[in-house]
Amino acid sequence: MAKTDHSDGSTRTRGRGRDDAVDHAGRRPDSLDDIRETYADQADTVARMRWLDRLLLGRYRRRLFGQATGRVLDVACGIGTNADYVPETTEYVGIDVSPEMLREAEARSPRLVRGETLFEMDAQALAFPDDSFETVISSLSTCTFPDPVAALDEMNRVCEPNGQVLLLEHGRSSVELLGRFQDWRADAHYEKHNCRWNQEPLELVSRSELSVTTSATGMLGVITGIRAEPG
Numbered sequence: 394m395a396k397t398d399h400s401d402g403s404t405r406t407r408g409r410g411r412d413d414a415v416d417h418a419g420r421r422p423d424s425l426d427d428i429r430e431t432y433a434d435q436a437d438t439v440a441r442m443r444w445l446d447r448l449l450l451g452r453y454r455r456r457l458f459g460q461a462t463g464r465v466l467d468v469a470c471g472i473g474t475n476a477d478y479v480p481e482t483t484e485y486v487g488i489d490v491s492p493e494m495l496r497e498a499e500a501r502s503p504r505l506v507r508g509e510t511l512f513e514m515d516a517q518a519l520a521f522p523d524d525s526f527e528t529v530i531s532s533l534s535t536c537t538f539p540d541p542v543a544a545l546d547e548m549n550r551v552c553e554p555n556g557q558v559l560l561l562e563h564g565r566s567s568v569e570l571l572g573r574f575q576d577w578r579a580d581a582h583y584e585k586h587n588c589r590w591n592q593e594p595l596e597l598v599s600r601s602e603l604s605v606t607t608s609a610t611g612m613l614g615v616i617t618g619i620r621a622e623p624g
């Protein structure tokens with residue numbers, strides 16, 4: 394992964410106003426019901442394709458989420474894949490808006506239980522008090538949230554002041570030809586998968602209250618790992 398140090402604050406932008414009624418492409422975001430419907434259809438496939446996720450993303454998940462400590466919140470946890478990558482010494486809690494994805498998570502691991510370690514919840518309105526978690530993690534999620542900056546600000550709110558937020562996001566490739574293909578197919582991809590696959594993860598985080606400390610990219614610039622501090 395190509396690594397960037399943001400400790401000089403060079404890309405930090407705190408609490409900037411936002412305009413999320415439409416996304417950067419002028420698209421109106423889908424509703425939570427649309428998202429639930431999409432993932433009701435996909436939950437079974439996502440569970441069956443876990444081997445492919447492990448092959449492609451396992452090392453990125455391990456490197457980033459292996460840094461988690463203490464009580465950990467996984468926002469938009471899906472089938473709870475990240476629970477396999479956080480250290481066993483942590484106390485894992487996952488939330489997701491899709492009951493079908495949470496059901497697959499429960500079926501997959503005895504550690505993941507609805508009402509105990511898994512909760513059905515909207516990432517944009519987390520039902521946890523401020524400063525509840527030492528580490529907040531999230532992966533492949535901001536591309537789907539109707540209001541991704543609101544969700545990032547919620548992660549900021551529930552993270553302890555000395556805690557950390559770890560994000561593994563995908564976005565527009567740094568390989569121009571591939572990036573242009575993503576741009577060209579962006580609307581069709583969004584229509585089918587509720588996913589903004591040509592987003593710029595660092596730009597998105599810069600619009601939230603989080604402060605990026607380090608970031609690293611991989612897979613032709615498509616994958617970005619971000620460590621941020623609450624602002």
Ligand SMILES: C[S@@+](CC[C@H](N)C(=O)[O-])C[C@H]1O[C@@H](n2cnc3c(N)ncnc32)[C@H](O)[C@@H]1O
Nearest residue numbers: 432469470471489490491494515516532533537
């Ligand atoms: C591409 S999946 C990623 C799942 C998991 N984080 C992973 O890395 O495998 C996106 C997930 O975001 C969830 N999601 C989308 N919008 C959400 C919201 N507003 N609140 C909570 N979960 C949401 C979906 O239900 C889905 O499980």
